Amino acid sequence: MPHPFPLGDVPDDVVTHLAGELGTSTPRLIAASETRLPTGELARLVTAADPAKPNSVAEVTVTESGELRPLPVLERLFPGGRLFLPDFPAFRDVPTGPKEPITIDPTTNDWRLSRCERVAEKITVTVPKSSAPPKADVYLLADTTGSMTPVLASVKAGASVILNNPALAGFDVAWGVGDYRDFPVDGGAHNSYAFAHQVSPTTTLAVADAAISTWNADEGSDGSEGQLYALHQIASDPAIGWRPDAKRILVWFGDAPGHDPIPTTLSGLGAAITEATATADLTAAKITVIAVSTTTGFAAALDDDPNADAADYAPSVPAGSAGQATRITAATSGSHTTGVNPGDIVSTLATLIAAAVTSIGSISLVPTGSTAQFVESIAPPSYGPLPGDTEHVLTFEVTWVGVKDCRDRDQVFTGTIDVVADGVVVAQKQVRVVVPACRYHYSVEFVAGLAKDDRDQSAFVPGRYATAVTIYNPGTCAVDVEKRFAPLILGDKVIGREPEKVPAKKFAAIVLQAGEATFDDRVALREIAGAGPGLLFGVLDIISDRPLSVTATHTVGGKELGASITSRTIEPHRAP
Secondary structure: OOEEOOHHHOOHHHHHHHHHHHOOOOOEEEEEEEEEOOOOOEEEEEEEEEOOEEEEEEEEEEEOOOOEOOHHHHHOOOHHHOOOOOOOOOOOOOOOOOOOOOEEEOOEEEEEOOOOOEEEEEEEEEEOOOOOOOEEEEEEEEEOOHHHHHHHHHHHHOHHHHHOOHHHOOOEEEEEEEEEOOOOEOOOOOEOOOEEEEEEEEOOHHHHHHHHHOOOOOOOOOOOEOHHHHHHHHHHOHHHOOOOOOEEEEEEEEOOOEOOOEOHHHHOOOOOEOHHHHHHHHHHOOEEEEEEEEOOOOOOHHHOOOOOOOHHHOOOOOOOOOOHHHHHHHHOOOEEEEEEOOOOHHHHHHHHHHHHHHOEOOEEEEEEEOOHHHEEEEEOOOEOOEOOOOOEEEEEEEEEEOOOOOOOOOEEEEEEEEEEEOOEEEEEEEEEEEEOOOEEEEEEEEEEEEEOOOOOOOOOOOEEEEEEEEEEOOOOOOEEEEEEEEEEEEOOEEOOOOOOOOOOEEEEEEEEOOOOEEEEOHHHHHHHHOOOOOOEEEEEEEEEOOOOEEEEEEEEEEOOOEEEEEEEEOOOEEEO
16 A cells, blocks of 8 residues: 655655756655555655746656666556555445425514514524535646646546545535646646636536546646636636536645736736635635645645745736635635645545535525515624534524605515525525505694693693594595504603603504594593593594594683684694
8 A cells, every 4th residue: 555755765866866857956855655566575656846947847766675667667566557546545335315404494474564663583594414505516626737746646546536425425416627727828838728627517427537537747837826817717707617506616726826916918818817806706606615735836835925936927026925725715615625645635635525515614594586675684694614414503683674665555575585505595485575555644742631830840831731633534435543642741740851752552443434533632541641630741643544634622721821722634644
């Protein structure tokens, strides 16, 4: 079984040989592994790069005795010819069965919301085990520049392990394939291409496997690569072919950071590509990015300083910063795995892909339709990541608010609250919001009783007051009438002087037939308000669904006032 060999233990003569192959006196060792030949002798494969040309790579095979021998010769001694390829993991079969659906409770909404009316609702989303979106598109994006030689050899050999992982059984997984190198694209002097989209997401595994088998480590020139261009294209080009109803997962692996910016003079696009624009493209496309940094290139691989070796982009001024992969994956609810050597790349990719497909990176509530305008806030905005091996019970608080003015008739709005997991709707409930029609409000100031001779405290001069309010239905239809009263002075006690406030409370609901009349006075309102002797003062609101004739008659008498009676017609205003 092959296993990593410490780079510090590579013999000096092997390093010297690699230096000659590369034409440099200081080769950088990037990978080494060893295995035992059928003869019992150890054989080692060592890969090195030219520090001045990070993607210029050479490999050498050497036996335990120190003999340099061509790899094809040694592989003829090894059954199956897979001498330095790692033993790939044998994943345990995962039993499959019907998956429980994600649910939302309550399952419907039916609100009546007048302008500025606000109501809070608790929504519970239950995510059973292994209830991630059943359809997933997984796009494999590889750095295929020269330094990736040992990594690509392992991935090509282990592609079927990744594609046939039994942990994905029960999920509808489609595989896309592409690879990137860098700019400038000049027919091979530097690079043959910057990004090659090979296969749109397909469920035919043989097609994806065949595309992976064509990967060849070459070119790249300077250290930083063109992955930001690849990320932009994958997120924004319709030709990529993401399925519209599938969770989107981009699995990106490489060993070097990306040039930032990629200028228009190289890309031919209308604007420069930067980490920020690529990230915005990915989030807009609802793509979860799973990044893997291998040990074959820069010390921090995908997260290293993109400005450290960016000579090919001169005179463009480098403006990127270290940490690209960590930031991009965090922004897309993904992950960044570092320090992966060629021997572990297949098992790492298989494990990460299975976790991404079977788990949920982010789940949220999304209002849709004409009822979305009534959603003021949703807290928290989202949950995640959520592992797929346990049930999750998630609570959201949704605040609804009336935002529409009333009209002559009820207004009805419909829509949904969608449960969205990684860009896919996995559950929803129907929502109906009714904005009640305007009603007629006749608001009358009401005063009755004796105002005592206490001018510094009282709102009224001394005297006896009375109010009678007549209500008449002049129409030909029956009218529903609601009455509310807000007492402001009750039994001589002031309870509603600003800053104090008193709500108007409903105390009666009647029906006035055509041509019928009624009235309210101090006798009725004292009983309603629970007032004893003394002054009663407040606001009487008479509410109807059709026009009425409402008249207020005020009577006052006293030493200073004499006696008077006034009557006036109350004009309505329209409100719910």
